Structures are given as structure tokens and as C-alpha cells.
Amino acid sequence: ASLNDYGNSTINSGALATVNLSGTPGTLGITTGALTTAAVSTLGLNLNGLSFVNAATNNAITVDADITTLNIGSSTAASTVANITATGATTVNVTGDALLTLTNNTFAAATAVNVTNTAGAVFGTTAMNVGATFTGGAGADSASFGLSTTTNTLGAGNDTATLTGATLGTGGTLVGGSNTDTLSMTGANAATASVAGAAVNAFVAAVNGFENLT
Secondary structure (H helix, E strand, O other): OEEEOOOOEEEEOOOOOEEEEEOOOOOEEEEOOOOOOOOOOEEEEEEEOOOOOOOOOOOOEEEOOOOOEEEEEEOOOOEEEOOEEOOOOOEEEEEEOOOEEEOOEEOOOOOEEEEOOOOOEEEEEEEOOOOOEEEOOOOOOEEEEOOOOOEEEOOOOOOEEEEOOOOOOOOOEEEOOOOOOEEEOOHHHHHHHOOOOHHHHHHHHHEEOOOEEO
16 A cells, blocks of 8 residues: 555555555554454555644554564655554664654564665654664664663664763663764763662663763
8 A cells, every 4th residue: 555645544445455645744643454363464665755734733553453564665865754654564674775763662562673775764752662672873863761671782873872871771772883873861871870889880780881971
């Protein structure tokens, strides 16, 4: 299915595996039909120049919980989406050659978020699921992390990681990777992480590879 400059819409299909989107649309809901067991569990979202009409509009995309693998391709022209909600997706892949910007994300079940988009991907204000392993690509990626218990690597590119607290979860690590990477956290959280002794030792062991702190 291909949609361009659409209003608030819903696609209901038990067989649809690919949706191509472009223009300045409204919201979109994608459901997999009424089958007890969905015929399709992998969905490809191909975006080309998707944007807001203005600041008051919402082009959020909601994907049925039956979709367990979500492949988001952003190519040709950069795309901005208010929010992509995919509550059943355990794997989220971002591919393409044009920057993808999500002002927010809802990937509550994700265990793997993989970015190979060469321009980068921005995941907005919501932190990655604590059990999701984030693997960045060659572009400028940006994501938030809370009490993550997994291994997270931003990869190449001038990346930005935002810590929502003063530390990661048990066993969690965050590595900036190559190029010039930025770690962002509040002053209060930075002060807590810098306390001599166990706090700073744990922080240094878990978070490294960043050239800038904001």
C-alpha cells in the first residue's frame, strides 16, 4: 500500500507486509485484521519525505501489536514522525539513507533496536526499553536511555545519548563509538554519578566513549 498526503487514516489488512508513506499526512493506524493468529508478523514502513503540516498537526503512526518485527526505511528525503507506536515489536530495524526523526517512540516490547540508516535516526524523548539492545549505525543517531540492562553501542557518526538518570541498570553499558559523541544528562544526575567511590566507579565502567557532556 502507498499513501501520500493522507488525512487521519486506518489500514486494516491481514496480509499487508509493506506500507509506503510520503507527504504531509495525518495519523495512521495499521491493523492486521480479525484473524486469531495474524498472517503477517513483519511490517515494512518505507518513508520518503514524511513531515508535519505545522506544529499543531500529528502524523503519528500506530502499528498493530501482532507485528513483532518492524522495519522502518527512510530514504531519498528526510522524514519526521510525531510518534511510532509498535507495542508488540520485539525487533525494530531502521534502514535507508535519509534522516529519520521520531519526536517520540513507543517500543515497549523491544529487545533489539538496530540502525543501519547512513544519515542517522533520532528516537525522541522516550528512553529505550530497559531490555532492548541498541546498535547504532554510521549516521548521527540520537536516543535516550534509562535503567538499561543491555549492551548499547551508538556506532559511527556524531551521536547523542541522553541519560534519564544517574546510572544504567544492572549489567547495562553504553558506548559512544567512533567520531564525536555527546552524552546529555541533568546537572543533578551528573553530580550523583560523580560522587567519589562506588558511584563514579560504576558509572565509568558502564558509560564510555563520549567526547562531550551537556
